[in-house]
Amino acid sequence: MSISVESLSFAYGPRNALKGVSFQLTPGRFHALLGPNGAGKSTLFSLITRLNALQDGDICIDELSIRQQPASVMQRVGVVFQQSSLDLDLTVKQNLYYHAALHGISRQHAKPLVERELTRMEMADRANDKVRALNGGHRRRVEIARALMHAPDILLLDEPTVGLDPQTRLALCNYVRDLCEQDHITALWATHLMEEIQPHDPVILLHKGEVLINGHADDLLEQSGCSHYSDAFHVLTSTDKQRGAA
Numbered sequence: 001m002s003i004s005v006e007s008l009s010f011a012y013g014p015r016n017a018l019k020g021v022s023f024q025l026t027p028g029r030f031h032a033l034l035g036p037n038g039a040g041k042s043t044l045f046s047l048i049t050r051l052n053a054l055q056d057g058d059i060c061i062d063e064l065s066i067r068q069q070p071a072s073v074m075q076r077v078g079v080v081f082q083q084s085s086l087d088l089d090l091t092v093k094q095n096l097y098y099h100a101a102l103h104g105i106s107r108q109h110a111k112p113l114v115e116r117e118l119t120r121m122e123m124a125d126r127a128n129d130k131v132r133a134l135n136g137g138h139r140r141r142v143e144i145a146r147a148l149m150h151a152p153d154i155l156l157l158d159e160p161t162v163g164l165d166p167q168t169r170l171a172l173c174n175y176v177r178d179l180c181e182q183d184h185i186t187a188l189w190a191t192h193l194m195e196e197i198q199p200h201d202p203v204i205l206l207h208k209g210e211v212l213i214n215g216h217a218d219d220l221l222e223q224s225g226c227s228h229y230s231d232a233f234h235v236l237t238s239t240d241k242q243r244g245a246a
């Protein structure tokens with residue numbers, strides 16, 4: 001199952017946040033959505049998750065348009081937002097049951113789902129701990145488990161490693177890569193941290209609301225002439241000249 005973003009434009013009043021953004025995700029792959037602060041990553045997520053209403057363009061999953069069948073599209077998408085929204089004073093398990101209830105899933109139906117997701121994220125032994133007692137990496141894993149409760153095919157993660165140490169960041173990234181490989185989940189991982197991408201990753205680079213690169217990580221090196229991703233990211237996003245903009 002794939003998601004395609006088609007000619008998406010969005011403005012906050014007079015400020016254009018996205019300008020004709022188009023791309024398609026490959027089913028079962030880990031994709032990096034790159035872009036510096038203000039590139040439009042969160043705005044894109046807010047449109048896919050319907051926090052903001054579409055202005056121009058469309059978002060489709062297979063044949064379904066978010067304009068025409070929003071509930072069906074949302075059923076196929078799981079989201080981990082930039083800001084954590086776990087209840088710190090509930091246990092891990094209670095947070096997941098609470099989320100299931102919000103989605104109309106009965107406790108009886110939720111039970112095997114909670115167990116499945118906690119096992120998948122290697123958090124089953126922490127099920128009865130309060131979230132407040134977990135470290136940042138484990139909290140993020142609970143959020144991913146929560147996002148997967150309704151068995152979506154597509155997982156969106158908006159800068160999920162913010163505030164985590166480098167080792168925990170890498171571990172979380174690898175968890176999501178495993179989800180893609182083993183469970184054929186399609187992931188869109190927003191970040192501006194170049195150490196989180198790998199050479200063969202499909203990559204979408206956003207800058208000032210436009211797609212600069214829709215290809216693979218190595219295209220960053222090729223188009224910038226740099227030999228390191230972090231240098232390439234800096235070169236490609238630091239001036240308008242590199243992207244041939246007016």
Ligand SMILES: Nc1ncnc2c1ncn2[C@@H]1O[C@H](COP(=O)(O)OP(=O)(O)OP(=O)(O)O)[C@@H](O)[C@H]1O
Pocket residue numbers: 012015016017035036037038039040041042043044
């Ligand atoms: N609620 C809002 N009202 C007005 N302008 C906004 C709003 N949210 C975002 N913007 C503007 O839209 C543009 C895109 O912002 P967005 O938050 O989508 O980028 P981002 O790539 O997610 O950045 P960051 O990495 O800092 O989260 C920026 O110019 C930002 O200032």
